[in-house]
Amino acid sequence: MSHEHKDNVGAKLGMWLFLFTELLLFGGLFILYSVYLSRYPHEFTLAGKELNVVFGATNTVVLLTSSLFAAMAVTSIKRGEKKTTLSLLVATLACAATFMVIKYFEWTAKFHHGIYPGSPKLTAGPPGESVFFSLYYITTGLHGIHVLIGGALLAWIGSKVQSGRIHAGDNVTLENGTLYWHLVDLVWIFIFPLYYLIL
Amino acid sequence: MSHESAEHAEHIVSYKTLVSVWAALLVLTVITVAITRAELGALKVWAALAVASVKSALVIAVFMHMKYEARLFRIILLVALVTLAIFIGFTFFDVLYR
Numbered sequence: 001m002s003h004e005h006k007d008n009v010g011a012k013l014g015m016w017l018f019l020f021t022e023l024l025l026f027g028g029l030f031i032l033y034s035v036y037l038s039r040y041p042h043e044f045t046l047a048g049k050e051l052n053v054v055f056g057a058t059n060t061v062v063l064l065t066s067s068l069f070a071a072m073a074v075t076s077i078k079r080g081e082k083k084t085t086l087s088l089l090v091a092t093l094a095c096a097a098t099f100m101v102i103k104y105f106e107w108t109a110k111f112h113h114g115i116y117p118g119s120p121k122l123t124a125g126p127p128g129e130s131v132f133f134s135l136y137y138i139t140t141g142l143h144g145i146h147v148l149i150g151g152a153l154l155a156w157i158g159s160k161v162q163s164g165r166i167h168a169g170d171n172v173t174l175e176n177g178t179l180y181w182h183l184v185d186l187v188w189i190f191i192f193p194l195y196y197l198i199l
Numbered sequence: 200m201s202h203e204s205a206e207h208a209e210h211i212v213s214y215k216t217l218v219s220v221w222a223a224l225l226v227l228t229v230i231t232v233a234i235t236r237a238e239l240g241a242l243k244v245w246a247a248l249a250v251a252s253v254k255s256a257l258v259i260a261v262f263m264h265m266k267y268e269a270r271l272f273r274i275i276l277l278v279a280l281v282t283l284a285i286f287i288g289f290t291f292f293d294v295l296y297r
Contacts, residue, residue: 008209009269016272020279027283034287035294053232060228068221071212071262078211175264182263189254192228193247197235 008172015176019183022146026187029139033194036131043128048199050115051136055106056196059099060188066095067185070154070178080168082161089158092181096151103144136195143187150181210267220261227254 037044073088114121115133122130157177160166166174231250235243260266265273 012268013272013275016275020275023279024283024286027286031287031290035290038291038294057228057232061225064221064224064228067258067262068217071217072214074264075212075214075217078209179263182258185262186255186258189251189258190248193231193235193251197231198244198247 006170006172008175011172011176012179015179019179022183022187026139026142026190029135029142030190030194033135033139036128036135040126040128040131043126044132045199047129047132048195050110050113051196051199052106052109053196055102056192059102060192062095062099062102063185063188066092066099067182069095070181074171074175074178077161077166077171077174078168082164082167085161085174086158089154089161092154093151093158096147096154099147100144103140139191139195143184143191146184146187150177150184153177153180210264212261212264212267216261220257224254224257227257 069088069092073085073092076084076088110116110133116122117130117134117137122133154177157166157174160173227250231247234246234250237243239246259276265276
């Protein structure tokens with residue numbers, strides 16, 4: 001077995017730097033949200049009541065649980081428990097799929113009520129309402145894309161664990177993949193109270 | 200494992216620790232929902248954000264291993280958070296006093 005030099009600290013540092021750009025990306029959307037909340041408090045409160053707290057809370061629990069599985073996968077690979085790692089990654093992906101299915105039902109229900117960007121109902125309504133739903137679709141949509149990317153990333157990493165290219169002695173790819181997954185969870189930790197709860 | 204050389208002992212977080220953090224996150228989620236259902240007025244926004252910050256800190260420290268990384272990682276995390284705080288601060292300095 002060849003002993004090529006691997007800089008794990010450097011790899012993780014690079015991943016964190018990338019995560020900070022993601023933080024600023026979503027941070028920008030949260031700033032937009034708070035600026036428009038201060039401009040249209042009444043419209044935001046009315047529009048926010050349209051969001052389903054049960055869907056939001058369920059997805060919060062699903063994502064927190066997926067993050068637990070992802071973090072446990074790192075522990076298991078370092079202990080050399082390959083089968084456990086694979087099961088935990090499958091469980092993480094199952095949570096990701098559950099999240100997207102719930103999101104699908106949530107968005108479909110909104111569309112049925114005529115609430116989507118550029119819909120006749122929103123165009124005729126007050127500007128604060130359409131601003132709220134535009135931000136809602138952009139923020140949860142961008143977050144949903146991150147869930148899909150994170151899921152694909154973890155599936156690819158799972159295949160490398162399966163083939164033995166990621167193992168107890170060399171697992172920084174798995175660690176970085178789970179870091180991305182936790183970022184998806186972190187963003188949702190703020191989306192949930194801001195959009196579903198405080199209004 | 201022959202690969203686990205003594206170059207640097209990597210920290211392995213126990214399943215028990217991870218499950219306790221997960222339980223704490225669920226409790227904090229229930230707390231957020233509860234305080235925002237109560238009639239607290241503007242205070243509930245700050246309360247919800249405070250709980251969300253505690254949840255984030257738990258995820259970053261334990262799930263993301265920040266607690267066990269070198270100091271450089273915490274410094275750049277601080278730089279990123281301060282940058283975001285400056286953005287938020289300057290934006291509201293403009294928006295609130297127009």
